[in-house]
Amino acid sequence: MMVKKIAQTLTGLWSLVVGLRVTGKNFFQPQITVHYPREKVESIEGYRGHIELVPKDNDPFTARCMACGSCARVCPSGCITLHIKKVTEPAVSAKKEDNSQKPEQNNQKAAPAKKTKTKRVLEAFELNYNYCSLCGLCVQSCPAGGLRFSDNVYLAGFSRKEFEFDLLARMRAQKEGK
Amino acid sequence: MKNFCISLDKLIPAVKELDNLGYFLEDVCCVHVKEGFELVYHFDHWDNPGRITLRTLISDDQQAETISHIFPGADWHERECYDFFGVHFKGHKNLIPLLLPPDLNEHPLLKNKKKQKELSHILPDCECVTAPQDEEFDNWLNTFNKDK
Amino acid sequence: MLDFKLDEIEQSGDFYTRNFQPTPEENKLVLNMGPQHPSTHGVLRIILEIDGEYILRAEPVLGYIHRMQEKMAEVKTYPQYLPNMGRVDYLHALAWNWAYAGAVEKLMGLEVPERAEYIRVITCELNRINSHLLWWGAYLLDLGAFTPIMYAFADREIVMDILQRITGSRLTYCYYRFGGVSADIDQKFINDTREFCKYMRGRFPIYKDLVTDNIILRKRVEDIGHINLETCRKYGATGPVLRGSGKPYDVRRAEPYSVYDRFDFEIPVYDEKDALARYLVRMDEMEQSLRIIEQALDSLPEGDYIHPKTPKNPKPPKGEAYFAVEGARGKIGVYLVSDGSKSPYRLKLRSPGFSNLSLFAEIARGTLLADAISILGSLDLVIPEIDR
Structure with missing residues (x-):
């Protein structure tokens, strides 16, 4: 009985030594933490920041967005507000773009309406990042591929106002900056 | 997957039978419909898996029967139903709010008249809930015991 | 005075x-x-x-972090509710993702491409390892050992980096979609994961030396918090709590969902019924998860990562569906009732922690206060999941 007790105590003590050996080994390993303001992490690949608009390939100042509003509808938190201007263009301007479409329109619509065409133009793309949960449903739902995630990991601010963006203005400002 | 619609007074004996057979309680769930509250009890078994669903219908002002004396785990599930729907469970020893604050006199999952749907709108084969078929459960029980 | x-x-x-x-x-x-x-x-x-x-x-x-997730489901459309699932249980978010997506798919009869199923298995198991690692660190923190959580976090970091590249988030994942996942995995992901499996295997002996064999830990967890099988059954306890009581019940085996029936893995079981048994179950489970991941990587098929004909605004037909998955804490169940409209008529979330905690009152009776802490920790509680 006594012998057993002593043996147990000894194995118990030995287990502490074994543990300390692990600690000791790690003590001499290189540091794996990063001291943030002085150093920065490099592996931020795949980071999903807030969404941003994708510009058109041929015109960096116009967004691919066609103002359909499907992102605003699918958003679980209602962060996205689109400000859309409806521009009524006389059909004359459309004529030079596409002539083949004209006869079709003639058949379908009543006489006076055929002369004009309403176009939805994006004026501002308002994102309230405070309520965004970064689920990515808006990016997926966009039929034009007009949204993507930004990669600014170090975004920080002092007030909520700073996280209400107009993404259209942001996209243009970025392009001008470059 | 077995589905039994039973009347309220048959519930306690049925749950007792399941307890004897070694089933465990997965959850107790409540659905608010036009006819009242549909209580859904999910059971499962460790050794021969297959969910048993017991359902029973109570009217809006009727009280349900507690099963917490058979399955103590139902205690919290029933308190949750009381929280969300205001369903009273007769015989429950500690029916106080569980998840919602005690001074809240609302039951958030109750649907207003406009949103309530009839059972036939949510369950394709709902006749059995409105007209419980207790024999079905007994028959199943007999065959189950025979197989053993 | x-x-x-x-x-x-x-x-x-x-x-x-x-x-x-x-x-x-x-x-x-x-x-x-x-x-x-x-x-x-x-x-x-x-x-x-x-x-x-x-x-x-x-x-x-309970109820201090109650958010009425079930009500939220009734006022949102089906896809809009997806991000909520990551917040129910932030440690094993992907299992909840899966339970919800699975319930909707089951009701709609939507088929998930094979590749997507494999991706789901791999990511879900990686997430399970992460969850167990955090539990391990936090449990030992409860018991007064500070260092282990640092080791756990260093290892967690690797998994989080791997998952971040694919899912875009580090904790509250919203990765699974109806009919698949939101993004495909690439070669780098596969290589990183394989490397992690190898690395993690080398870590288990260190954990064992540092903590599991430690006499101080043993004294805190051995013979403490006995839960017998009858109690487990009466309270509906599942997961490692049940397996620590000697019952090899695992939803992945009992009602195999997805492609789990194709993998060869064991269900760790310990008969001791005490806190140490639950501890060891979780440690072994991490190893089994690694096995599953490696097998899934070996047999990863080509194909779509999401069903090409997934409707954007799904409207499941009238009816109900119950889908259960094995989470890090036990059986996660989602009971969905649909009236054919674009949002659920009723959604019930069965969280394993809820049932596991409800037996605490019974097993804590007669124990020392300090042991109660040990028991609580060994149940692996995630309060947001319990309160929902």
Whole structure:
């Protein structure tokens, strides 16, 4: 009985030594933490920041967005507000773009309406990042591929106002900056 | 997957039978419909898996029967139903709010008249809930015991 | 001199304290543990009636982080509810993702491409390892050992980096979609994961040396918090709690969902029924998860990562569906009732922690207060999941 007790105590003590050996080994390993303001992490690949608009390939100042509003509808938190201007263009301007479409329109619509065409133009793309949960449903739902995630990991601010963006203005400002 | 619609007074004996057979309680769930509250009890078994669903219908002002004396785990599930729907469970020893604050006199999952749907709108084969078929459960029980 | 009246003290306490003990007894102390106690992992409160250091009665009080997830489901459309699932259980978010997506798919009869199933298995198991690692660190923190959580976090970091590249988030994943996943995996992901599996295998012996064999830990967990099988059954306990009591019940085996029936893995079981058994179950489970991941990587098929004909605004037909998956804490169930409209008529979330915690009152009776902490930790509680 006594012998057993002593043996147990000894194995118990030995287990502490074994543990300390692990600690000791790690003590001499290189540091794996990063001291943030002085150093920065490099592996931020795949980071999903807030969404941003994708510009058109041929015109960096116009967004691919066609103002359909499907992102605003699918958003679980209602962060996205689109400000859309409806521009009524006389059909004359459309004529030079596409002539083949004209006869079709003639058949379908009543006489006076055929002369004009309403176009939805994006004026501002308002994102309230405070309520965004970064689920990515808006990016997926966009039929034009007009949204993507930004990669600014170090975004920080002092007030909520700073996280209400107009993404259209942001996209243009970025392009001008470059 | 077995589905039994039973009347309220048959519930306690049925749950007792399941307890004897070694089933465990997965959850107790409540659905608010036009006819009242549909209580859904999910059971499962460790050794021969297959969910048993017991359902029973109570009217809006009727009280349900507690099963917490058979399955103590139902205690919290029933308190949750009381929280969300205001369903009273007769015989429950500690029916106080569980998840919602005690001074809240609302039951958030109750649907207003406009949103309530009839059972036939949510369950394709709902006749059995409105007209419980207790024999079905007994028959199943007999065959189950025979197989053993 | 005391400057308050005695009957004022008797009147003190909130609704739950008064309900717990209307009249104080002599030589008994009613103690509120939490809701801001470090070992309650956030906001769990337990009212204890103690005699000296022994617990006579315990009653958990929930709801401090209740968010009414079930109501939220009824006012959102099906896809809009997806991000909620990552917040129900932030440690094993992907299992909840899966349970919800699975329930909707089951009701709609939507087929998931094989590649997507494999991706789901791989990511879900990686997430399970992460969850167990955090539990491991936090449990030892509860027991007074500070260093292990640093080791756990260093390893967690690798998994989080791997998952971040694919899912875009590090904790509250919203990765699974109806009919698949939101993004495909690439070669780098596969290489990183393989490397991680190798690395992690080398870490288990270190964990064993550092913690599992440690005499101080053993004294805190051995023979503490016995849960017998009957209690587990009566309370509906699942997951490592049940497997630590000697029942090899695992949803991945019992009702195989997805492609789990194709993998060869064991279900760790310990018969001791104490906190140590639950500890060892989780440690072994991590190894089994690695096995599953490696097998899934070996047999990863080509193809779509999401069903090409997934409707954007799904409207499942009338009816109901129950889908259960094995989470890190046990059986996660989602019961969905649809009336054919674009949002669920009723959604019930069955969280394993809820059932596991409900048996605490019974097993804590008669134990030392310090042991109660050990028992609580060994149940692996995630309060947001319990409160929903």
